[in-house]
Amino acid sequence: MAIVFITGSTDGLGKAAAQSLLDQGHRVVLHARSTDRAGSLGDIASRAEGVVVGDLQSGVETKRIADQVNAIGRMDAVIHNAGVYTQRSRGSTPEGHAVTVAINTLAPYVLTALIERPARLVYLSSGLHRGGEGSLDDLDWKKRSWDSAKAYAESKLHAVALASALARRWPQVLSNAVDPGWVRTRMGGAGAPVDLQTGQKTQAWLAVSDEPSALVSGRYWHHMRQQEPAGEAVDPGFQYKLLDKLQGITEVALSP
Template identity: 45%
Template sequence: MKILVTGSTDGLGLAAAETLMAQGHAVVVHARNEDRAAGLAALTAQGAALVVGDLEDRDAVARIAAELNAAEPPEAVIHNAGVWSGRAVMPVNVIAPYLLTALLDGPRRHVYLSSGSHYSGHARLQGVDWTGTVAGSYGDSKLFLTAFVAALARVRPDLLAHAVDPGWVPTRMGGPDAPDDLDLGHRTQVWLATSDDPDALTSGGYWFHRARRAPHEAVHDTAFQDDLLRVLAAETGVALPAGQ
């Protein structure tokens, strides 16, 4: 299976890419820029394909999608890239995965990195700065992303969409004192992207260590989902393609 892992230069993304390659999958790794891409030399030397682009830049996201579509597109995407704070929160955590989902032709499985912080998010779309002119709320971004997963599962039943809380793990973003298990942090994403286990073939779930959990109550509010899809389509000028 060919699988794209965004934000795969370190942490959970790198661990997922390494595990997938060890399992024999064809992996596409992603780096924000050429300097970061140099850190993926060990994987590209083993045959991993590489795409480079800053997910904060919508044009770069579109270029990555076009590059992948021009080749044999991936069958699955682990939308791993994310930022904790600052102006890139909404562009990277919400806009980029939305655009990749809408623009990529091939993937039938999409796994999105959510967070337990989504429980602190606010289900309000009015006044959200999607461009990153001002700093965004991490909790809000993960709530929006988790609701997008539920919406995608509803409106695109031909796809498998999953949201995963990897735990608070000691990555560059999580910090060295994070209490959760780094090794367990990527395994649910890999399982959902590749497994034919009946549980992995469901869609719309919010997962923690291969167990489904109840998300924020707004996630399954279909009116909120519809508003979110409408806002994202209007903001980006890109609507989700109809299901097949």
């Protein structure tokens, strides 16, 4: 049985994946943005291996999350599930970054760099990533007028590119990206066409399955099937520039 860390697991897709993995007999480490959110987890917290707390808007707290996970032990898999969708404004994190960028792009990168390297990495993306081209000229939205939909698309392009880049950089790690679809969550809304169980299934499966079809890397998935992502996401040149930008912004480097 595997031990899996899932970011953003107090509700929605993250909590659904945690429940699915626990029901299969796996061990799960949960993540909550705050102690109040952790307190709302109820029964699932007592079943979990642990609950780490920290706000992914903050670079300092993100690093503390990594420390808490490492104190529990090496994970077999990490599911980078946490994310935000439409933000009315750019906002400003404690380090001055756009909130969408900090949570959806910078935090997964920093956690990937600082958490002891697992056997599997899964990054939640979106089909909307195909609208995220051109992001590297102003990744942190310091020059452009704020566009929440474009910022989200760019962040989800970064998720696919990061997964693909790590598949090449760390060949011993299975690194994949998942589009869960438009799911009925607090973020997706009650009118979304995809139920929670369908939405969580692919990432939970990639995190623990020993089926040959799951033992692949550098792929982009939607509802248990591989799809072709945007060309920029799998372009090594784009990936190299993205990693360079992320290291410069966060002052955190990936190991070779």
